[in-house]
Amino acid sequence: MTAVALESGYWSSLGEGVGAILLYAIIGLVLMLIGFFAIDLTTPGRLRALVSEGKPNAIIVTAAGIVSMALIVVLAIYSAGGKLSEGLIAALVYGLVGIVAQVISVRVLERVLGIDIGAALHSDVYTTEVLVVAAAHFALGLVVAFAIL
Template identity: 40%
Template sequence: MSPTPIPAVTLLPSAPGGETLSIAEILGRGALAIASYAALGVILLIIGFYVIDMAIPGKLSRLIKEDRNPNATLLACSGLAALGLIVAASIWSSGGALHEGLLATLVFGLVGIAVQTVAMIAFDKVAGVSVRELVKEPDLQPGARLLAVTHLAIGLITAVAVV
């Protein structure tokens, strides 16, 4: 007794007209989506960097590259990592809808930048942890660690809210 052949099932998605897409078309669309999200992510990270730069005295890139300021470096790293979490969650929640996903990623990324900025101002006013004073110190300060964790927590909270 020979086995009964199983009918072939196509695993390739269909285009809106119902025709099956080729593997080249699938890969091309995927590559375009990756490039689009990556470009938007880089733009949001640059915006985030400059918002952090505006919140501190001096030029952030100089403080990091030339002065090797650990407080400025930690705050910039944590802010950008938090923003990366938000962007990644926005992409994850897009469900494959490229245009809507890019728009949502842009909006949620800008909201994340705004929330982090408000948090820095709030910590300055409420807890007395001033970013401006922290970056004047040559040694890593406990307040910089606190703000860095706050950045990451806000990024994670925002990312989970997106999903």
């Protein structure tokens, strides 16, 4: 009969890893919610209601914003190099800065390009200009994420 022996400290290390996953997940969720509400506050109409109503353009913009927030959080975690407290702080700070940069930049881009985001978000049918707005969210998320490194 062969016995399986675990290294000393295995369970402690495993518990720390699980704790880190949960803490990062909470920060990621909080940042995505803050990002959603920031987008909601700066766009005409209630974005949450538009998403609930199934407005395709509102869904596309919301999804792009959430993906971009996730990119920022992932790179903040990666840049922390395994140090939990520093990683959590970096994810939170970079995430908040990313939200502000993203919202301002996307609104400026919409104005410069003459995109009526309010009309697009309220439309019952897909409109092509929403791809520019979604791409701006995604691109700015990438820029902020890689600036973290």
